[in-house]
Amino acid sequence: MNNIISTSEAIDQLSKTEKVGQLFMPAAFINDTEEEIQQLEKLISNHHVGGLCFFHSRASAATNFEGKKKVVVNENSYEVLRNLIKRYQKAATYPLLISIDAEWGLAxxxxxxxxxxxxxxxxxxxxxxxxxYEVGKQIAKDCKAAGIHWNLSPVVDINTNPNNPVIGYRSFGDNKENVVSLATAFVKGTQSEGVLTSIKHFPGHGDTATDSHLGLPVIDKTKAELLENELYPFQQLINQGVDSVMVGHLSVPALTTNKNMPSSINKDIISGILRNEMGFDGVVISDALNMHAVSKNYPTLGELEWLAFDAGNDVLCFAEHIEEGIQMILENATDTQINKSIERIWTLKEKAFRKTSLEQGLTDPSSLNRKIAEQSLTLQIGTANEIEAFRKTNHCTITIKRYSNNQSKDEILASIEEMQNEVTDESDVLLLLTPPQIKPTNKFGFLQQEIDFVNQLIQTKKVVLYHFGNPYALKFFNINKTTATVIAYQNFKEFQDVATEHFLGTFEAKGKLPVSLT
Incomplete structure (x- = not known):
């Protein structure tokens, strides 16, 4: 499936209907039924879609953000993914561009x-x-092993809003220069393996408290402010050369005359700002068109897809009404418009299929994760001397962590009561805290009783806190009153090992929190 005609041949040989089909990148689900798989094969075959974007299942967060369906765990997902990609490629007349969100890996x-x-x-x-750079490179190797050409990352949003419900930990931080340097390294590492990238979510999703899966966030800043901050990383990476830019679903009044039109379907923002003012001539891909920020406002099937294309998107990601979308684009678009997008898409396809990758296995992240853990560990409150003095006390250790997804509320409350009894006569407590979830919904999964218990400990005891997870979860705790607070960011074994060595005094914390918690 690696043989692909040239861009000029594609423009000459594909019919107009085939060309419009190439603009579409529907969602593919690893845990679909055989019937659903066959439906997608027919869609690929009949409508000549240009690519697929893979998700875990129809119940996963990106597809069902309200969480009404249960996410089924499939231990064999990776093999299923590889086989599905081969199967879908066989159904395609022209090679499919396969994409996935792998910001921190296929995981x-x-x-x-x-x-x-x-x-x-x-x-x-x-x-x-x-x-x-190495992270980008390793993730790219895993993408290639699976049959994926296009990693829809990195996030280059500057996360300046601590209450951001959807970016947060996915951003490199709230400093624009750090975001640029780290995103550049990730992109270059990915490119070194011949895998495509996409910087997102243009024109900047960092300063909002609304999740665009559910509603339309408003970025109410002047154009000068946006150029200074939100747009800065995009411009810097565009100047260095990036494969594609993903446009988010955002309301940015300062960049458009049509104040009610979201950025993802806004001609002023895509064709005007991104293309003309910022000079980007590569592939523009929409954020998922199923997201409620846009999908709920366009009940006429095909209209949203047409608006997204007409605004300047080349690839319509997670379009749900492909047949109607193709029809509406055929009726409304000019040949020039269609051919320009095909030229961009096909150039990307030629690049993706240039390297025939040898069969290879998945990477082992352990060594690299250990190195990152050593560089990132952050002593946020207190000093090494205070931790050393604490270590010499007769302290007790308390661990707050979910040991299974099936723990009931009653079991968690019983565990808190047990811990309360344990610490009654203690004056010094080493607290190892892992938030139940990485996302901020429902207080990162903490019960209010857990939050109250931790704050009571901090108030009444000498507490040294080690935190293994999204640091934004610390805003629920009065960490300024702790003897020391150390942030490990992840709950991987490598990060736990480094935290242990730090507590034992054999390792020095070198990291600095890249965001403000308030």
Whole structure:
């Protein structure tokens, strides 16, 4: 499937209907039924879609953000993914461009695959620039092993809003220069393996408290402010050469005359700002068109797809109404418009299929994760001397962590009560805290009783806190009153090992929190 005609041949040989089909990148699901798989094969074959974007299942967060369906764990997802890609490629007349969100590795979508640290972890140390290059490279190797050409990352949003419900830990931080240097390293590492990237979410999703899966966030800043901050990383990376830019679903009044039109379907923002003012002539891909920020406003089937294309998107990601979308584009678009997008898409395809990758296995992240853990560990409150003095006390150790997904509320509350009894007569407590989830919904998964218990400990005891997870979760705790607070960012074994060595005094914390918690 690696033989692909040239861009000029594609423009000459493909019919107009085939060309419009190439603009579409529907979602593919690893845990689909045989019937659903056959439906997608027919769609690929009949409508000549240009690519697929893989998700875990129809119940996963990106597809069903309200969480009404249960996510089924499939231990064999990776093999299923590889086989599905081969199967879908066979159904295609022209090779499919296969994409996935693998910001921290295939593990973002697929269980039992390598997981690398989150962007916020990498942002905790400027010495992680070389290591971030390696992260991009390793993730690209895993993509190639699976049959994926296009990693829809990195996130180059500057996360300046601590209440951001959807970016947060996915951003390299709140400093634009650090975001640029780390994102550049990630892109170059990915490119070194011949895998495509996409910087996102243009024109900047960092300063919002609304999740665009559910509603339309408003970025109410002047154009000068946006150029200074939100747009800065995009411009810097565009200047260096990037494969594609993903446009987010955002309301950015300062960049458009049509104040109610989201950025993802806004001609002023895509054709005007991104193309003309910022000089980007590569592939523009929409953020998922199923997201409620846009999908719920366009009940006429095909209209959203046409608006997205007409605004300047070349690739319509997670389009749900392909037949109607193709029809509406055929009726409304000019040949010039269609051919320009095909030229961009096909150039990307030629690049993706240039390297025939040998069969290879998945990477082992352990060594690289250990190096990143060593550079990132952050002593946020207190000093090494205070931890050393604490270590010599007769302290007790308390661990707050979910040991299984099936723990009931009653079991968690019983565990808290047990811990309360344990610490009654203690004056010094080493607290190892792992938030139940990485995302901020429902207080990162903490019960209010857990939050109250931790804050009571901090208030009444000498507490040294080691935190293994999204640092934004610390805003629920009065860490300024702790003897020391150390942020490890991840709950991987390598990060736990480094934290242990730090507590024992054999390792010095070198990281710095890359965001503000308030």
């Amino acid at each position: 973002m979508r697929i269980e039992n695959t390598p997981q690398y640290p989150y962007a916020i972890t990498l942002g905790a140390n400027v010495k992680n620039i070389d290591l971030t």
